[in-house]
Structures are given as C-alpha cells and as structure tokens.
Amino acid sequence: MNTKVKTMTTVALITAVICVLGPLAIPIGPVPISLGVLGILLGVYILGMRNGTLACLLYLLIGLVGLPVFSGFTGGAAKLLGPTGGYLIGYIPLALIAGWFVDRFYQNIPLQVFGMILGIAVLYLFGTVWLAHQADMTFRAALAAGVLPFIPFDLGKLAVSVILGRAVRNALIRAGICQTGPAPELM
Numbered sequence: 001m002n003t004k005v006k007t008m009t010t011v012a013l014i015t016a017v018i019c020v021l022g023p024l025a026i027p028i029g030p031v032p033i034s035l036g037v038l039g040i041l042l043g044v045y046i047l048g049m050r051n052g053t054l055a056c057l058l059y060l061l062i063g064l065v066g067l068p069v070f071s072g073f074t075g076g077a078a079k080l081l082g083p084t085g086g087y088l089i090g091y092i093p094l095a096l097i098a099g100w101f102v103d104r105f106y107q108n109i110p111l112q113v114f115g116m117i118l119g120i121a122v123l124y125l126f127g128t129v130w131l132a133h134q135a136d137m138t139f140r141a142a143l144a145a146g147v148l149p150f151i152p153f154d155l156g157k158l159a160v161s162v163i164l165g166r167a168v169r170n171a172l173i174r175a176g177i178c179q180t181g182p183a184p185e186l187m
Contacts, residue, residue, distance in 0.1 A: 006177045007051060014043040014055040018069075019062060025071035030135060031084050031127070031146040034071040038157040040091050041098060041116060045165025046172065049099025056095040060088060086130020087146070090123030097122060109162060116158050124150075 018039035025032035039059070044052030063069045066076045070088065080088055101115020124147045132142035172178035 010047060010172070010177060011051050011055050011058070014047055014052070015058040015062070018043055018055060018059040019067075022059065022063070022069050023071060023073040027072065028149060029145050030131065031087065031150070032071045033150065033153055035157070036071065036088075036091065037094070037120065037123070037154055038161060040095055041158060041161035042165050042168075044095050044099035045102050045112075045161050046169045046178070047099075048103045048178075049096060052099045052102075053092065053095040056091050060091065063088070083131050083134040084127070084146075085134070087123060087127030089130070090126030093126065094119040094123040109166075113158065113162065116161070120154050120158070 018036070021035035021039035023034075025034040040052075040056055043055045046052070047055060059069060060080070063075045064077060064080055068075045070079045071084070079085060097119035098112075098116040101112050101118075105111035105115070124143075127146055128139060128142045131137065131146045132139050135142065137145070169178055
C-alpha cells in the first residue's frame, strides 16, 4: 500500500475515533464535560499537525452537516453557532498548536505537554469569548462556567493522550505509516 493511501486511511480512522469520543459527555452546566478534547489531542499526537488538524476539520464538517458527533450526540450548524460553538471551533487552533509542538519536539515530552497546554488555553479563550457573547454573560462568568471546572479533566485527557498517543505513534512509526517529524501530507 502506498504512503498516501496509508495516510488517508489513518486520517479517516482518527476522524472516526474523534467522532466516537466527541459525543460522550456529562452535562454539568452550559458546557458539558466531553471527550472531544481527548480525541483531538490523540489525533494530533498520532498524526502530527497537518493530518491531525485535517482529522479535526473532517470531524467538524461531519458535525456541521448534522451527524450527531458533537457532545450529547448532537450535530448541525446550530450547535456550532450556539453557546458552546466557540469550544468546537477552538479545536482547530488546539490541533494546530499542539500538533506543531508534537511534530517539532517529538523527543521532548515536556515541550509537547507545554504545546498541548497552550493549545487548550487558546481553545478556552475561543470558547469563553463565544459563550460570553452568545449567552449574554460576562467574560468572568463564562470563564467560571466554561473553563474552571474543566481544567482537571483536560489535564487528565492530556496525560492520556501523551501516553496512548505516543504508544500508537511509535507503533505506526515501526510499521512505516508515520514518522517522528512532521507527518506526510495527503496532497
């Protein structure tokens, strides 16, 4: 099998993993605890920045057309434009930032973790600004509702993604499907 087919298959599989994890959520207020962040972090750890971001974009497109892949098994444009839509859109900079750090510093786990934390912070910023605007909340209230309760959970997801993502990516490297630096492009 040639490299492009292997890469496309791997991107499709990671997109499917994100689609399975994304809807799994615990409603605790206006923003649910979702495994979507875990899916995105695993995706970029395994695939790297370009292809991990592509898997993220495919996930968002699948949800946009109405398939129930967002938290609570929802989908559609209304979810992306609703109060929690900023967190979903924030997956894109999360994937870009975390993936860049994973690609550039594959042998340096502390720098990878820093990049993932930075990506999550940007995700929080997108989501908080959007939640405050859509729900007519102050920034501080949106931060309290949409970020502070999630920090411990997201740090746990980050740890799982480093441990599991590294194991999977190393297996893919041994199989010749992935590499330690930036992953091969589809085009």
